[in-house]
Amino acid sequence: MAFLDLFDDSPEALYELFEARGWGDGLPLVAPTEDRVAAMLGACAGRDPDEVVAVLAPRFGKATRRSIAVNAVLAGCRPEWMPVLVTAIRALGVPRVNLRGVNATTHPVSVLTIVHGRAVDDLGFNSGLGVFGPGNRANATVGRAVRLVLLHVAGASPGTGDASTQGQPSKYTYCVGENVAASPWGGYHRSAGVDAESAVTVHCGENPHNFHDMESDEPAGILEKAASAMASLGMNNACISEGEFFVALCPEHAATIAAAGWSRADVSAYLYERARLPASAFREAFANRRWRPWMHSVPDDHLLPMTDSPDNVKVFVAGGAGKHSCVIPSWGVTTSVTLALEP
Amino acid sequence: MIRILSPEGDVGTPPAELAPAPTVLTGRRIVVLDNGKPNARLVMEHVARRLAERTGAVVGTTVAKRGGAATPSDDDELAAVRASADLVLTGSAD
Numbered sequence: 001m002a003f004l005d006l007f008d009d010s011p012e013a014l015y016e017l018f019e020a021r022g023w024g025d026g027l028p029l030v031a032p033t034e035d036r037v038a039a040m041l042g043a044c045a046g047r048d049p050d051e052v053v054a055v056l057a058p059r060f061g062k063a064t065r066r067s068i069a070v071n072a073v074l075a076g077c078r079p080e081w082m083p084v085l086v087t088a089i090r091a092l093g094v095p096r097v098n099l100r101g102v103n104a105t106t107h108p109v110s111v112l113t114i115v116h117g118r119a120v121d122d123l124g125f126n127s128g129l130g131v132f133g134p135g136n137r138a139n140a141t142v143g144r145a146v147r148l149v150l151l152h153v154a155g156a157s158p159g160t161g162d163a164s165t166q167g168q169p170s171k172y173t174y175c176v177g178e179n180v181a182a183s184p185w186g187g188y189h190r191s192a193g194v195d196a197e198s199a200v201t202v203h204c205g206e207n208p209h210n211f212h213d214m215e216s217d218e219p220a221g222i223l224e225k226a227a228s229a230m231a232s233l234g235m236n237n238a239c240i241s242e243g244e245f246f247v248a249l250c251p252e253h254a255a256t257i258a259a260a261g262w263s264r265a266d267v268s269a270y271l272y273e274r275a276r277l278p279a280s281a282f283r284e285a286f287a288n289r290r291w292r293p294w295m296h297s298v299p300d301d302h303l304l305p306m307t308d309s310p311d312n313v314k315v316f317v318a319g320g321a322g323k324h325s326c327v328i329p330s331w332g333v334t335t336s337v338t339l340a341l342e343p
Numbered sequence: 344m345i346r347i348l349s350p351e352g353d354v355g356t357p358p359a360e361l362a363p364a365p366t367v368l369t370g371r372r373i374v375v376l377d378n379g380k381p382n383a384r385l386v387m388e389h390v391a392r393r394l395a396e397r398t399g400a401v402v403g404t405t406v407a408k409r410g411g412a413a414t415p416s417d418d419d420e421l422a423a424v425r426a427s428a429d430l431v432l433t434g435s436a437d
Contacts, residue, residue, distance in 0.1 A: 001348050001349060001352070002348070002349035002351075003346050003347065003348060003349070004346070004347050004348075004349060005344055005345075005346050006344065006345050006346075006347060007344050009344060009345040014347070023350060023351075031345055031347050032347050032348045032350065033345055033346065033347055033348075034346060034348065037348055052355070055355040055356065059354060060354055060355045060356040060357075061351065061352050061353070061354055061355065062352050062353045062354070062355045063352065064352060066348075066352075067350070067351070067352030067353075070348045070349070070350045070352075071350050074350060098413065098414060100415065101413045101414060105413070148350065152350040152351045152352070153350070153351060153352045240413075287381060288379050288380075288381070288411070290411060290413075332413065333411075333413035333414060
């Protein structure tokens with residue numbers, strides 16, 4: 001691995017060096033010295049630091065534990081968060097994520113990392129109040145480290161490897177814990193087929209689209225607002241039927257829905273049924289539609305769903321007190337991946 | 344003085360490079376590989392026609408890329424395009 005010697009060891013000199021080389025995310029960084037990187041790798045005891053965890057497009061950079069650790073130091077991570085970071089990067093290398101498209105598109109898509117299970121509390125991730133916001137070091141720095149790996153190893157630098165027209169704030173950091181203690185349906189990862197104490201999901205999508213419901217004491221009132229937030233011609237998923245929607249329900253909304261006897265799958269089924277627009281609206285808005293074949297045959301005056309299967313509506317619980325939830329549409333031609341947390 | 348490690352890591356697969364362009368286009372076949380982005384076909388077919396007018400090349404049938412703009416062409420699609428063209432125009436437009 002290449003080294004650089006800085007004769008000025010001030011934080012400002014490191015900041016200037018990274019800016020001059022086109023590295024970093026524009027924010028101050030922690031110097032990735034050999035000692036700090038070694039400490040980071042110490043959290044991956046027994047694992048080969050030079051094993052290729054993933055090859056990341058568009059640069060096709062090799063993400064090894066060592067190169068991931070360098071970026072973890074830069075981001076301000078603690079060593080104990082390395083397994084979460086390594087698991088997230090391994091997930092991004094799974095072909096169905098389509099990282100080449102995710103990084104290179106003009107859409108603002110970013111990588112949302114969701115931490116599930118025991119790791120949330122054991123490692124200090126925030127899954128409660130302000131879960132998508134600032135103030136928690138684990139959420140902030142692990143999300144930032146994912147982005148730094150994408151910038152440095154994957155080559156997703158704006159202009160050369162990331163063509164995003166406007167970008168979006170979540171390209172700085174985008175990591176949350178799942179509030180499993182407040183989830184009536186258990187951990188999301190188990191619904192995704194991962195039978196493990198802890199897991200990590202990566203979902204390539206837009207910033208959260210908030211919806212609020214302060215009045216309803218039954219599921220439909222809440223979920224009609226979620227469906228309304230999903231049924232928009234403006235999002236990339238509108239012309240791509242395989243696109244996923246992650247729905248992060250706040251604990252109070254989840255409790256109201258579950259109290260009526262609804263399962264996680266019921267929520268997905270309802271949103272699949274209700275997040276719809278007339279087929280004519282899609283046809284007028286998009287000359288090119290990436291639809292399942294059956295969708296092309298639906299008459300103009302019938303309603304078409306925003307996604308072609310209820311399985312594409314993914315529900316988990318996050319947040320604290322209050323009645324605000326959110327929808328996170330995907331970029332479209334990408335599929336989320338959930339993996340058991342690496343030791 | 345401090346020594347720091349580079350954050351970039353090694354490159355696994357060398358990036359693809361453009362094939363060498365033919366030096367003479369007279370009689371050569373130009374084919375547009377359309378990725379389905381709005382107006383991409385319009386722009387590239389216009390460029391193909393202008394190139395043909397100026398050089399004596401022949402414009403072949405445009406190939407619509409199966410996966411659209413979001414995914415790469417597979418090997419079969421690339422082989423078919425390669426067999427039908429001496430010069431391929433492709434690109435994007437939004």
